[in-house]
Amino acid sequence: MTISHASGYVTRYLHMVRQASVTVGQQVGQGQLLGYVGSTGNSTGPHLHFEIRRNGAVYNLAPAYSCGGTVTKGAPINLPFADLAPADAIPERFAFVNSAGVAFAKDGAYSPWQAINAGGATKVALSGNWIGWLQSGNFYAKDGIHGQWLPLAEGGQVSEIAVSGGGWFAFVGGGNYFAKQGAYAAWLTMAGGGQVSEIAVNG
Template structure:
């Protein structure tokens, strides 16, 4: 893709005065915090400064990251929005000012930015969505970093055709810029009034994100999703604006993984899309009751069988048939299901053999990182991999839902309260008490 972006006229319209020629300044200070900034979006590199990956453009001051229209763009570092609006060259654009003289710029968003000038933003916070507005020939993010208005040399961290992952550290040293301490742990719960509460970090205050009516929540990447009155809503981060992903009052299950969204309607038709503004794709003809996403894998329970496919357009695999499947989970290349007898089976790899990890009685399974967790007779058990010993985390027969994440966080609902802890042998924290918790999720 040869994308034309970030012309000099853009800077005039953005009220940025550039005196003389802009010299490229390598980001190689003596005392630097490597990786303090994070990647703002997922995608493929199609231009790095003057190198347009097939042509040369001396007026190009950043990196172009090609991505599907509608992909979420996050702030590379905490700061203050100094410009948010339209320019003829950059289209819908945002400029964020950071400490130590740094600024970052994000161009060509599909619609007006999600933030306004003067607003303080956190690392990873939603700024807008990938588009092709302004001087552009295809959907992509033009991203640049400056310090004291001098363009920073991004070429050590980006190469033509390379892929970048949203939220990953940018492998450059940043002078005088401390690590931002990006949140890796997100917690959510729905109470009996249907109010969804979310927070980033175990010891921060809860933030309500709706007024009531929610029945289920899901976390994936920076996205928060929930079912409310049969509709699917989502928001990019705790403070992002909410989007109606699917209306009509027909949604019965949802899932989110990264920038992929899925839901099952009351007819059992499963829909999936990549990006909040992409079109939904129906992936079956009906009969599904549950959907799971992780990485590129999509799994459903349909007719009591566990079906999975790799990618929206991949072919279906019957992971477990016989009409006996009651719950499923996917994490990376690990798959798990619970059958009607409560036997939990798991395997690593789509084509490997299943291994039973209990003798029966399970009702729910969750996977994250290397962890396998399940509810059995109202108790919460986990094991670190297929062949590890299992550990009883919460006993007493009161556990009604569980959650696990890759940062060794474990959560459960017991007697209507939300309890969580990090690590097998630490003490439980009461995240939300009062006996009113009806659904939980742990992300990160």
């Protein structure tokens, strides 16, 4: 499978064991399932043959990766890529919720709208690459339009949400203010007493 990027870069994912989970011409995003690794090619076990090319020429991965080395899911590729915006560049993203509770988002003013839930949302919040969504008193978030939804706070008591590009999430539940840094961290009680109605988070 080959994915085209800006400035003449492509990434290639080879020796996969099943048919790709995406189709030719489909736009894909960070965290999206592309396929499954296998043991095709000249190998002794499951692996991913990964390449980066620019304008047809192979891009040297050796400074960042070694053959047989271990990689970490979600870790950035620690290599310079001339003419590419930094990975942490904040996208131009727009979002709204329609009368049926379907949340829509798009990256760039001229891109097509994409539905990001099935309905029932009452609020959407954006910050950095994160999209937050309030539905039926529950708080969900996803990392980018194509990421997987994560249930952050459930139980039907959430009345207000906020997200930060720095990885902070916050909500009001039962009139109390809760926040955490990181999708999998424990919630901190920022303000109790049952009187909180609106919140903000930054950084």
